[in-house]
Amino acid sequence: MYQPVHLSDDIYYVGVNDRRTELFENIWPLPRGVAYNSYLINDEKVALIDTIEIGQVEKFLKKIHAIIGDKTIDYLIINHMEPDHAGAVSIIRELYPQIRIVGNKKTLPMVEGFFGINDNIIEVKEGDELDLGKHRLQFYMAPMVHWPETMVTYEASRKILFSADAFGSFGTLDGGIFDDEMDFSYFADEMRRYYSNIVGKYGSPVQKALEKLKGLSVSTIASAHGPVIRSHINEVIDLYDRWSRFDTDEGVVIAFASMYGNTEEMVEVTARALAEEGIKEIRIYDVSKTHSSFIISDIFKYKGVVLASPTYNSKLHPNMEALVNKLLHMGVKNHYLGILGSFTWAGTATKQLKEFGESLNWEIVGQPVEEKHALKKQKYDECRILGKNLAEKLISERK
Numbered sequence: 001m002y003q004p005v006h007l008s009d010d011i012y013y014v015g016v017n018d019r020r021t022e023l024f025e026n027i028w029p030l031p032r033g034v035a036y037n038s039y040l041i042n043d044e045k046v047a048l049i050d051t052i053e054i055g056q057v058e059k060f061l062k063k064i065h066a067i068i069g070d071k072t073i074d075y076l077i078i079n080h081m082e083p084d085h086a087g088a089v090s091i092i093r094e095l096y097p098q099i100r101i102v103g104n105k106k107t108l109p110m111v112e113g114f115f116g117i118n119d120n121i122i123e124v125k126e127g128d129e130l131d132l133g134k135h136r137l138q139f140y141m142a143p144m145v146h147w148p149e150t151m152v153t154y155e156a157s158r159k160i161l162f163s164a165d166a167f168g169s170f171g172t173l174d175g176g177i178f179d180d181e182m183d184f185s186y187f188a189d190e191m192r193r194y195y196s197n198i199v200g201k202y203g204s205p206v207q208k209a210l211e212k213l214k215g216l217s218v219s220t221i222a223s224a225h226g227p228v229i230r231s232h233i234n235e236v237i238d239l240y241d242r243w244s245r246f247d248t249d250e251g252v253v254i255a256f257a258s259m260y261g262n263t264e265e266m267v268e269v270t271a272r273a274l275a276e277e278g279i280k281e282i283r284i285y286d287v288s289k290t291h292s293s294f295i296i297s298d299i300f301k302y303k304g305v306v307l308a309s310p311t312y313n314s315k316l317h318p319n320m321e322a323l324v325n326k327l328l329h330m331g332v333k334n335h336y337l338g339i340l341g342s343f344t345w346a347g348t349a350t351k352q353l354k355e356f357g358e359s360l361n362w363e364i365v366g367q368p369v370e371e372k373h374a375l376k377k378q379k380y381d382e383c384r385i386l387g388k389n390l391a392e393k394l395i396s397e398r399k
């Protein structure tokens with residue numbers, strides 16, 4: 001019943017869309033859903049590369065059956081053990097009891113720990129090959145892109161890289177599965193959001209993986225999420241290279257918390273000064289309204305950041321605290337930081353934001369501005385100076 005989707009003659013896409021889950025990893029919003037991609041090679045030996053999240057298993061099994069009928073699957077290659085990909089490992093093994101699970105030495109204890117499976121296992125090392133008949137698979141370790149056991153699988157005759165989470169994006173595949181079948185710009189933001197939210201902490205492991213990739217000739221990137229990429233290869237590799245080096249564009253993300261509008265007013269004044277100085281990309285987000293997922297994604301895009309918070313029970317506003325905690329978790333690097341705050345009896349917010357910036361080695365621009373009660377002339381002017389200083393920093397780096 002399912003029309004097979006070919007990556008090449010006998011290599012198929014068997015992934016599924018999830019439009020129901022609200023939060024990925026129970027944290028990150030999925031307004032456009034997410035795709036769990038899996039691939040099947042129907043050669044003399046049949047190999048399945050990764051599975052899917054368990055909630056979608058029925059569709060997944062039907063797709064496999066539509067391709068191989070009653071044949072068995074000989075190998076299950078596990079590139080990544082996170083349950084959005086390994087969710088159907090147990091069920092696949094039950095349905096195909098002769099299947100041999102292929103993973104590396106870090107995968108296998110996880111397979112035993114999560115599924116109690118310790119037989120019919122093939123352990124592979126860097127550069128090992130698996131012969132399927134016409135196709136031969138090679139394995140390359142990509143530790144911490146996104147978990148320690150993550151590896152990628154390369155099919156040399158068709159130059160396909162099965163890249164696990166790398167080059168993945170949020171968003172379902174709405175008809176188009178390959179990047180040339182869709183308006184790919186639709187996915188550009190979702191790819192950065194996926195990278196920044198999920199893999200962003202691991203910039204240097206991503207750099208190492210990209211180094212390895214330079215030795216491979218790749219014509220298709222078959223990621224575990226989002227479109228299969230075959231016409232934007234250089235573009236996405238370049239994006240990954242930039243993101244993993246924390247390289248950013250000219251622009252400013254202003255994230256603020258504000259209960260009654262005093263802090264927000266300071267934000268507006270600062271933003272206006274930035275614009276007057278020639279900064280065109282300015283994104284203002286209320287942390288109580290916009291999920292940190294989107295704010296973090298834009299922080300991976302733009303070099304300038306302004307954080308603004310009232311003092312709340314002698315601390316940061318809790319929603320600002322949540323944002324800065326996530327940025328600390330991720331170890332986000334290489335930003336300019338402007339700081340704004342508001343208070344009524346004893347302000348501590350700007351001090352805490354400064355400590356936050358220092359702990360990530362961000363360069364703090366100008367002086368933090370903290371106003372008591374309503375915004376008045378002196379602090380108004382200081383907000384403008386802060387905006388001007390930040391704009392000058394950014395503009396001085398224009399290429």
Ligand SMILES: Cc1cc2nc3c(=O)[nH]c(=O)nc-3n(C[C@H](O)[C@H](O)[C@H](O)COP(=O)(O)O)c2cc1C
Pocket residue numbers: 257258259260261262263264310311312313314315342343344345346347348373
């Ligand atoms: C729940 C709550 C706790 C607060 N805690 C403090 C505090 O510890 N120290 C202080 O100086 N002001 C405190 N304030 C006052 C706010 O920081 C102050 O009114 C600020 O101007 C509010 O900024 P906003 O208008 O942007 O919400 C608190 C206000 C609220 C509602």
Ligand SMILES: [Fe+2]
Pocket residue numbers: 080082146147165
């Ligand atoms: Fe993952």
Ligand SMILES: [Fe+2]
Pocket residue numbers: 082084085165224225
């Ligand atoms: Fe994933």
